[in-house]
Amino acid sequence: QVQLVESGGGLVQAGGSLRLSCAASGSIFTINTMGWYRQPPGKQRELVASITSGGSINYADFVKGRFTISRDNAKTMMYLLMNKLTPEDTAVYYCNALIKPSYPLGGPTNYWGQGTQVTVSS
Numbered sequence: 727q728v729q730l731v732e733s734g735g736g737l738v739q740a741g742g743s744l745r746l747s748c749a750a751s752g753s754i755f756t757i758n759t760m761g762w763y764r765q766p767p768g769k770q771r772e773l774v775a776s777i778t779s780g781g782s783i784n785y786a787d788f789v790k791g792r793f794t795i796s797r798d799n800a801k802t803m804m805y806l807l808m809n810k811l812t813p814e815d816t817a818v819y820y821c822n823a824l825i826k827p828s829y830p831l832g833g834p835t836n837y838w839g840q841g842t843q844v845t846v847s848s
Contacts, residue, residue: 727829728752728837730821735842742846743809748821748839750802755828760797760804764817764844771820775806788814811846819844 734746750757761776775785775795783795794807804821821839826832 728754728825728827728835730823730837730839732819732821732839732842735819735844737845737847738811740812740846740848742811743807744811744844746806746808746819746842746844748804748806748823750804750823750825750837753827753829754802755826755831757799757802758824758826758834760821760823762795762804762806763820763822764815765820765841766814766817769817774819777804808844811844813846813848815844816846817844818842 729752731749732746734744738744759776759778762774763771764774765771773786775793777783777795777797792810797804818841820841823837824834825837826834
């Protein structure tokens with residue numbers, strides 16, 4: 727019953743910024759690590775950034791300081807602020823979270839959102 731829903735994707739010009747949001751809802755006991763992945767056209771899905779429940783952050787090298795990941799534990803939300811976007815950033819961006827469901831009570835499970843399209847034009 728746990729759901730992850732992304733929002734904020736769209737069409738943006740090169741050099742512009744975009745802010746993605748991920749909302750987690752449902753029967754959630756705890757949320758451990760959350761992360762953003764992306765899948766460019768014709769390529770495999772790759773990690774963009776991750777953040778633990780304690781706030782430890784890991785970025786992919788290609789981000790190069792352009793992206794900022796954050797989360798609001800009280801609101802079960804995660805964000806990705808993307809600056810200085812380039813056409814190479816064009817991809818479907820997915821929200822991922824390691825979540826322990828509250829009902830039925832179970833162990834940590836990976837959940838995925840359905841993705842949001844980000845298109846950067848030159």
